Amino acid sequence: MAKPIERRASFLILCLSxxxxxxxxxxxxxxxxxxxxxxxxxxxxxxxxxxxxLGAREALSGDETRQPPAIAGGLLALVWSSTAIFAAMGPPDQATLAENLVRYPILMLDALCIGIALVAVCRAIQDTGERVFSPLALGSIVTATPLYFIFLTVQLVLYREMARDPSAVRPVWLGTIDDVALILFFFGAVLTYVSTAALAAAMGRAGWLRPSHRRVYVGLCLFALIGVGARILESLSSPKASLWGFDQPYALPGFVLMIPAVPWIMPCLLGFVLLRRAAAHAPE
Structure with a gap:
């Protein structure tokens, strides 16, 4: 059993990672x-x-009270750890072809981990009697996960085609599929932010999250949704002229918020809270 000081140090390391x-x-x-x-x-x-x-070990405890938050928190920590790999690779347009062929399978695994983790948490919160926000969070993430997975699969296929023949011209139909996948990703990102906000609200109502922290999470998610909305309007407007007057995509409102792994940051932070909760209910 980890000592309280060890758990506090672990929580601090995760937050500063x-x-x-x-x-x-x-x-x-x-x-x-x-x-x-x-x-x-x-x-x-x-x-x-x-x-x-911090608390992932409680997944092996056999206690049905501690296992769901421990499993969910452990999966979210696994997603969080993959950001170090992406940082080493750099952005897709600056990474090598081999690195991008590794990037997207990892992102696909991350998408599954996020979906499974949030479903597990939502079901556990529903068992506490919360019936308002947890179903909203559950429905949102169940819809968002396949949308994410389709987008990431298409990106992987595109890079595999490039690996086969880097000099080949991409077929028109493949570009059309890429555009469709991008639109699906936009809605997947929106639903991920909605699910995170609803999950934070549900955790607050169930007593799993402090009211002040709940308000911060919900507020940040709503802010992110505004930025994402601006980014979607830009992407669906005329392809020849920027809706907002920016020439560079990095300057577009909401650009950072629509990087595939960014919508997962806040669920991962909630995962650290779940790990602390799992450990807090463990016997000394």
Missing amino acids: PILGLIVGGLGAAGLDAVKFWVAAGVVFVILLSAWI
């Missing part, structure tokens, strides 16, 4: 390709070890 990700990204930007993936592997190990100490 984005700094480690920035270090990994800096190594890649500096051209230290031989080092960045070793450092990324170390960051992944630290994150998973911290999650295990």
